[in-house]
Amino acid sequence: MDCPQDDLQVISSQGEVLPQSNEFQELLQSLPIRKSMMNTPIYLYNGIWIDESCLKAMIAFQQNFQAQDTDIILVTTPKSGTTWLKSLVFTITRRFQYTISDENHPLVTTNPHGLVPFFEIVYPHNHVGTPRLFATHLQYTLLPESIKTCKCKIIYLCRNPRDTFVSTWHFVHKMKSKLDPSWQFPSLEESFDQFCEGVSKFGPFWEQILQYWKLSNERPEKVLFLKYEELKDDIIAQCKKMADFMNFSFSSEEENEGVIKDIAEFCSFEHLSNLEVNKQTEQHSVPWVDNGLFFRKGEIGDWKNLITLSMAEKLDQLVEQKLQGSGLKLN
Numbered sequence: 001m002d003c004p005q006d007d008l009q010v011i012s013s014q015g016e017v018l019p020q021s022n023e024f025q026e027l028l029q030s031l032p033i034r035k036s037m038m039n040t041p042i043y044l045y046n047g048i049w050i051d052e053s054c055l056k057a058m059i060a061f062q063q064n065f066q067a068q069d070t071d072i073i074l075v076t077t078p079k080s081g082t083t084w085l086k087s088l089v090f091t092i093t094r095r096f097q098y099t100i101s102d103e104n105h106p107l108v109t110t111n112p113h114g115l116v117p118f119f120e121i122v123y124p125h126n127h128v129g130t131p132r133l134f135a136t137h138l139q140y141t142l143l144p145e146s147i148k149t150c151k152c153k154i155i156y157l158c159r160n161p162r163d164t165f166v167s168t169w170h171f172v173h174k175m176k177s178k179l180d181p182s183w184q185f186p187s188l189e190e191s192f193d194q195f196c197e198g199v200s201k202f203g204p205f206w207e208q209i210l211q212y213w214k215l216s217n218e219r220p221e222k223v224l225f226l227k228y229e230e231l232k233d234d235i236i237a238q239c240k241k242m243a244d245f246m247n248f249s250f251s252s253e254e255e256n257e258g259v260i261k262d263i264a265e266f267c268s269f270e271h272l273s274n275l276e277v278n279k280q281t282e283q284h285s286v287p288w289v290d291n292g293l294f295f296r297k298g299e300i301g302d303w304k305n306l307i308t309l310s311m312a313e314k315l316d317q318l319v320e321q322k323l324q325g326s327g328l329k330l331n
Ligand SMILES: Nc1ncnc2c1ncn2[C@@H]1O[C@H](COP(=O)(O)OS(=O)(=O)O)[C@@H](OP(=O)(O)O)[C@H]1O
Pocket: 001, 002, 076, 077, 078, 079, 080, 081, 082, 083, 084, 163, 166, 167, 168, 170, 267, 268, 269, 270, 272, 294, 295, 296, 297, 298, 299, 302
């Protein structure tokens, strides 16, 4: 997820707009700095690479957010299926409130990002409905204590890093043509090398994946670990798994009536990407990002159309080395 630089306001828990304090400026100046894939500055703060506006919102979130036992937090690396996960979790948990045949279902009129807000984009958010649903790209170590200590649940979704990198590249380059076609961007090779160094927004990606993977093994009631490829492979089984984990299990009547299949189809790439609201080039559920930019191909293996085999092998070797001993495989 890319964050705009200028038009965000961070709002305190009392609803005041937080000023651009000297303290914050001093903090920024003290941090290691690199350029993002978009050629904008990103800073290394407590182990993650993050841009200025997300850092501001993240600090406000860390200082003020109070989790509730019933909250559900969705965590992803950028471009690993966040939009899909948001739509699935929203539809499953709200299914007694909104039937998917309803032409006014919120997902028909609103992009999934407008229904499940990111903590680190604008904080705080107006939140409607229960259970409260939030999303973040942050590592577990950076979440506020209340999320860790209360009974709220975390659903984590990751994706093969080859496709994640390629999806990010396309996203950034579509943003570029929208913002300023003359903007100078790093080359594909430079961006790829940085990604492999861990210098990408909210990266290093492997740190985040490993933290949630370990936690999902230690505390399976707290963290459910999912893979984009497994969702693609058997969406019905994965929806059931999610529903059970969130204590929103499907009844046998629902199963027999095909409710899970209907939800899976409702949230499929084909359905969501064809809704008018998600084709929008002027409507933004995340500041600056056209709703349409969250949908591109939604396929496994599109990396083949951008990076070379030797780049893919380099990334595979890196991932294997980083995940060694964890028992996790990303394929
Ligand atoms: N419903 C559904 N099903 C399957 N795949 C989907 C769906 N919605 C979005 N996508 C694809 O997910 C990619 C975008 O990732 P994110 O949603 O994580 O982006 S973001 O981090 O929220 O900006 C991006 O992947 P690529 O197509 O490979 O670029 C989207 O096309």
